[in-house]
Amino acid sequence: MSWTWFHKWGSPKWFYALAGRLQPWLALAAALLLAVGVVWGLAFAPPDYQQGNSFRIIYIHVPAAMLAQSCYVLMALAGVVSLVWKMKVADIAIHCAAPVGASMTALALLTGAIWGKPTWGAWWVWDARLTSMLILLFLYAGVIALGNAIGNRDSAGKACAVLSIVGVVNIPIIKYSVQWWSTLHQGATFSLTEKPAMPAEMWLPLLFTVLGFYCLFGAVLLARMRLALLQREARSGWAQAAVRQALGGGLAP
């Protein structure tokens, strides 16, 4: 089997061009999916028999929470690629994905708190899911802080790669221990996402928003990575050509 397709991903120039082609499609898909999902979910889906209209926040909360976790896994995978195959593009992916993942985690926490007020009567409850989400936010904060603290960009990228791999090994352990802790300390409350037999008109819009969030994430990540690639490769000919082209070719070299 030929590995050239894989090593192509390590070429900044090739990745920049590919990302440029993919990004508009992802953005378009995100806009369509989110528009359909949000309008359907917020306006047309039937209210929950127990929670009334407050359940509708799951159309934002669930995609954000799913994305928050997938983003960390993505960072760890990029970390493995960065350490094993020494690909600069993977370093950049970690660097660019971390703030997006952190903001998704924050969004999930915020929507969880807003949902908690009418449901549990408190903004914050030490529920297992919310607590693991909070810890995930701390893990993101660690990666971002480490990346900012190390001056040398190559070292910063590799250090963040190691930290995300360590983090991803720990995430299941943290998750199970927090679940255990919460079942020991309080009775089971009814949860935001584990709903028995959600009717189709309730979960279909959720599917749309989840896919929409993933497409949005892809589009934002690619945009950030393209910018970071241009900065990192500012010395090379292709990056200078790309910047000139983006500026409309009006500037003399």
Next chain:
Amino acid sequence: MNPYLQASALACERDGRLLFEHLALSLGAGDMLQVSGPNGAGKTSLLRVLAGLMAPTAGHVRCTAKPLWVGHAAGIQERLSAEENLAWLCALHATAPGKVPATAPATEGRAAYRAAIWQALAEVGLRGFEDVPCHSLSAGQKRRVALARLYLPAPRLWVLDEPFTALDIQAVAQLEAHLAAHCEQGGAVVLTTHHLLGRRPPGFAELALGGATA
């Protein structure tokens, strides 16, 4: 004969600044390479790449064996004595000083080991300082402790970053002679220094960095 170290198409970039590129070099028995250039030209970076501490931005370095590396910070722990430092460094690099057959009793091995280290310390003029903690030595004496490794069994290739720093005139001359002798006996040396070497072995070459890209 195989060279000890071969580097091809080396490039190094630090914080977006290109230090050098398309650098190729090969070091075999008898070669001495002096890397020169103004401050910030990338001399230390090149040596760290050659020693294997840093990955080059592009290109490859091939070594037959790990070289002996003495950097700016020479690996001398202040809270240990000169002898303890050398014993640790020798054990770490698996270069046991003193030739003792494997069948010899442990005490004999220990004694030969010690004698070799004391001999090396005497060579660099530190007789009587063997068990003084390094924090009470002067900068020049600490440098001598690090350089005593060159008088103990070591790999054939030495990579030395500013080895003459803080040494007095006599010690500089002695080290120059020792380096030249090492090359003449089939070793190889890469070093950076700002002074003109008084003794150059036949295989001497100079590599000027920073001229083209400054």
Next chain:
Amino acid sequence: MSVLAELLKREVRLLCRRPGELLNPLVFFAIVVALFPLALGAQPQLLQAVAPGLVWVAALLAVLLSLEGLFRSDFEDGSLEQMVLSPQPLALLMLAKVLVHWLFSGLALVLLAPLLGVMLGLPLVCLPVLLASLLLGTPVLSLLGAIGAALTVGLKRGGLLLALLVLPLYIPVLILGSGALQAALQGLPSGGYLLWLASLAALALALAPLAIAAGLRISVAE
């Protein structure tokens, strides 16, 4: 292997020649524990109820504090460069180094803990569980903390960043360790917690040295 023997000798010498590095975390541990009765009030019932969590949080912070300087002096004087270049496996060397550090600082902490536990009103029957949980948990804290220390050793002020990186990773150990103690306090069996702690310790012993070695290589290359 003779290099491991030499490493042990070196580390023991270094620690004995600067005993403050060993004593300071212990004093810190005692002070933090003493702060809580002063802040919460000295009602014996309240103190006994919070004692498991309190002893564990204090121990966790003390271990974290003791690790900040673990690689610092070796980094500054170039010893780490020599270790990275050595033909010996770096992960194994670092495992030995962390374990020596734990033997001196972590073990002292474990031995001090029952005294502080008694001062907080923990019944004597709980003390074996306290000892066992700390004995299994503190090596994990040391190994995980060493990963953070390896990644931040090149930074001028790495202390706060180290805490930020490592504290989230400490959460499972904190939950299991204080859980074991709480179970013992309520007269419930605590063996399950201790077994989980033991498996975390085995996992950390196997995997953390690889991450420590990778972190040090990155820090040295900078």
